[in-house]
Amino acid sequence: MATFGVDITADDVLDALAFFDSWEDRYKYIIDLGKELPPLDEAYKTDEFIVRGCQSKVWLVPRNESGQWFFAADSDAFIVKGLLAVVLAAYNGKTSEEIKAFDIEHYFAQLNLLKHLSATRGNGLKAMVQRIRAWADPAAE
Template sequence: MSANPFGRSISAEDIVDTLGFFDSWEDRYKYIIDLGKELPAMPDELKTEDRLIRGCQSQVWLETEQQGETFEFQADSDAFIVKGLLGVILAAYNNKAADDILAFDIEQYFEQLDLLRHLSPTRGNGLRAMVQRIREIAGEPA
């Protein structure tokens, strides 16, 4: 896997700032979809049953590699908007230590983005399933 899920360095703060520039949710959705297009494609051989995230409306696969203290995630989906949402999540969690992953206030992040209010309930549940899976990998007790 590469050191960064994007072709350039992007952080959760960058996403919050960029989405703040858009007046309409249509433009915000386009930006989120573009984030997904920047994620590298996951090789088909990694799209296995054990990497599927349960609770998502679309198919979502997550691959994890731990290097020292930090976790590197690679994710893919069969839906453009979901792949974009993966980009939003990876900007928050990728290349972070377990303590940083568990300490990150994802609810505040989603609140800053005003994201959950603009997703269907099933998409929102899928987003939470993705976050929960990453937090479990980082060692959050069930």
């Protein structure tokens, strides 16, 4: 069974990253966040859960429990695991309506994230978000 949940929120990530002066320290923090993700069982590392559009291998597993979404995730790259943790901090434990209403672009802008990532990493980050939003709002696909 996949272990779901991230114990931090988007506000926690914003507060923590604001503490660091350099992007290098922020980058290290994001990698450390990824190391805190629970391991994803190999049984979930299948095509069904792979996120297309990412430079690295990324698996994202959804679960809806009483109207709240929870996600388990993994990647074969440390920085991508960290980016997954940043995304999951924004979406885990949220309802479909909260996911649709969350301004992820503003969140990324506050993190000053996209300008420090390669174009392919940025596209992968957007692919993760699109996958989550598609589960939360299947009619929008």
